[in-house]
Amino acid sequence: MDAQQSTGCWQRELDLPSERGASRLVMDDLLGQLGAHGWSEAEIFGVHLAAEEAITNAIVHGNKLHPAKRVHVACEVSPARVWIEIRDQGDGFDPAAVPDCTADDRLEVPSGRGVMLMKSFMTRIEYNAKGNEVVLEKRRVTEP
């Protein structure tokens, strides 16, 4: 589903297969819409990274690449805000239990940076209680 509301807000909702690289089915449109709504390259980079990490987590860690499972993605882009909801059909996880990848004894561990990057580049990230759905939101800093 693809909709351009009269408010100038772009919306999209779709189900992705649990395959590596499936994020591109939504990412090209999402990034294109951010550009069309006046978001800067640096801002788009951050949203891209956060969304890519979240969708990859859903496909690989949530659905464990199961061919019968889907990842539901809903997103909304306006000049002031981007909102992305990502839900997998896995068992969920406890984001609070993810160790701090910047702790000295974990700096050289090759994995476990996705959630931190999402938090850093978005204004808000929120998991549901089960841990199989995440909402990413970024609000642009308005000019004074």
Added chain:
Amino acid sequence: MATHRRIDVSKVGDVTVVKFLDKKILDETGIQELGAELFALVEHDNRKSIVLNFSNVEFLSSAALGKLITLDRKAKTAKGRLKMSNIRPEILEVFQITKLNKVFDIRGEEAEAISAF
């Protein structure tokens, strides 16, 4: 000489300069290939002084960071040294957020990285 699909490898004196061919390093298959090609430089070709030039790279995922961390560890284990150059601000920010700027030897331009060996 090994065939590379993900990197361009050249020599400047004793230093091996590696340029990434992909602008976006996010596809899992590509990252696996990239890792294998980078690791082979250390483990098979015995390269001791390596500069990774990021001038082509516009985007990389956390999975790609994992390969860079593993490469850095392999280089250190082999008594080699790895330096990075030409990193655009957005990617530098990723290194800073994850504090990998404390792990990696990050320089400005390629020539500066080469002369730092």
